[in-house]
Amino acid sequence: xxxxxxxxxxxxxxxxRKRVAGLLDPxxxxxxxxxxxxSPSPHLAKLDLPGAFDDGIVIGYGQLxxxxxxxxxxxxxxxxxxxxxxxxxxxxxxxxRAAREKPAAVLLLIDSGGVRLHEANAxxxxxxxxxxxxxxxxxxGVPVLALIGGSCGAFGGMGIVAKLCSAIIISEEGxxxxxxxxxxxxxxxxxEFDSKDRALVWRVTGGKHRYLMGDCAALVEDDIPAFRAGAxxxxxxxxxPVPSVGQLRASQQTLENRLAAYATFRDGLQVWAALGVAQxxxxxxxxxxxxxxxxxxxPT
Amino acid sequence: METLNFQFASAxxxxxxxxxxxxxxxxxxxxxxxxxxxxxxxxxxxIKTSARGFAETWQAVIGAFAAAHPxxxxxxxxxxxxxxxxxxxxRLAQALAEYQxxxx
Numbered sequence: 001x002x003x004x005x006x007x008x009x010x011x012x013x014x015x016x017r018k019r020v021a022g023l024l025d026p027x028x029x030x031x032x033x034x035x036x037x038x039s040p041s042p043h044l045a046k047l048d049l050p051g052a053f054d055d056g057i058v059i060g061y062g063q064l065x066x067x068x069x070x071x072x073x074x075x076x077x078x079x080x081x082x083x084x085x086x087x088x089x090x091x092x093x094x095x096x097r098a099a100r101e102k103p104a105a106v107l108l109l110i111d112s113g114g115v116r117l118h119e120a121n122a123x124x125x126x127x128x129x130x131x132x133x134x135x136x137x138x139x140x141g142v143p144v145l146a147l148i149g150g151s152c153g154a155f156g157g158m159g160i161v162a163k164l165c166s167a168i169i170i171s172e173e174g175x176x177x178x179x180x181x182x183x184x185x186x187x188x189x190x191x192e193f194d195s196k197d198r199a200l201v202w203r204v205t206g207g208k209h210r211y212l213m214g215d216c217a218a219l220v221e222d223d224i225p226a227f228r229a230g231a232x233x234x235x236x237x238x239x240x241p242v243p244s245v246g247q248l249r250a251s252q253q254t255l256e257n258r259l260a261a262y263a264t265f266r267d268g269l270q271v272w273a274a275l276g277v278a279q280x281x282x283x284x285x286x287x288x289x290x291x292x293x294x295x296x297x298x299p300t
Numbered sequence: 301m302e303t304l305n306f307q308f309a310s311a312x313x314x315x316x317x318x319x320x321x322x323x324x325x326x327x328x329x330x331x332x333x334x335x336x337x338x339x340x341x342x343x344x345x346x347i348k349t350s351a352r353g354f355a356e357t358w359q360a361v362i363g364a365f366a367a368a369h370p371x372x373x374x375x376x377x378x379x380x381x382x383x384x385x386x387x388x389x390x391r392l393a394q395a396l397a398e399y400q401x402x403x404x
Binding site: 015017034035036040045048049050051052053056075077078 | 301319321324325326327329331333335348349350377379380381
């Protein structure tokens with residue numbers, strides 16, 4: 001059954017503020033540095049570009065099924081959710097506070113192409129500070145959960161940040177990678193990657209592919225309540241592991257094996273076949289539940 | 301970018317405790333932050349817009365808003381990324397409704 005338009009709450013189409021409001025327990029969200037108290041980017045002003053009062057990110061705290069939660073949500077509609085100096089400082093400050101106050105989790109609603117190129121070094125430094133803060137927060141025992149399902153996906157520096165999180169929850173519409181499709185095409189040519197081929201882009205970076213590859217802990221519908229349920233379910237069963245060299249070596253080995261197995265492939269279809277999917281060409285049309293069932297039936 | 305400042309006489313809005321924000325600085329859109337102002341019968345507006353040369357259009361749209369709605373005693377800050385006049389009018393009405401407690 002297709003739910004009526006009025007009853008649907010698409011994560012993809014919602015603004016950052018709507019996502020936060022629908023994700024946490026109703027009325028529980030308290031914003032830190034709300035728009036009236038925050039300041040727009042001074043770098044954009046120098047370039048004669050209008051800024052946003054919240055610099056494209058909403059941060060604060062609230063509750064998820066009555067557990068205390070910190071949350072940060074990027075606004076993909078504002079310069080592609082790109083990370084500038086103030087944007088980054090807000091996120092880093094939230095993560096540092098989480099490491100100190102130890103909420104049940106930090107939810108990171110990523111919707112970003114990565115660093116805000118207008119802000120050059122300030123944006124790059126912001127990204128590296130976010131990476132360090134994510135790891136420090138996790139080392140303090142607080143899980144950091146990335147939720148990806150916005151129009152900008154998680155690319156560039158924010159793609160790396162996503163993979164530094166405890167886990168990722170993604171929708172089919174979500175995308176996750178390092179270099180974005182246009183960047184690859186610009187640098188390596190259309191023969192390497194055709195960024196206009198939307199189906200190919202999703203077969204290589206999209207939520208279904210990332211879930212089948214094991215890059216994401218859960219695949220959810222493009223629906224705000226589905227992200228809420230997915231986050232709550234994941235956190236109920238998760239305890240943040242103590243970082244260890246052994247665990248790091250095991251991850252490194254897994255990645256090396258993956259590179260050896262798939263590095264020559266050109267398309268998600270080839271990867272899915274290698275993973276043991278009998279009819280890879282059917283994957284793009286499968287609904288969420290069928291895909292999850294398919295993944296659970298794959299050889300490990 | 302162009303910065304524009306306007307002030308229009310307007311019937312007093314009912315006072316609100318919290319500022320209201322609506323919209324997003326995305327292509328063809330704008331964000332409006334509506335705060336309490338100092339002058340009870342004036343609507344004070346500052347606009348930062350990526351589209352230069354539309355001062356007269358802004359003046360007409362905001363003038364019509366201030367005449368049609370009780371927007372006195374407010375200070376309105378706008379970050380614009382090329383919103384059309386119709387979008388601006390709708391967002392202004394939305395911001396005022398949220399400011400006065402008529403949340404979405």
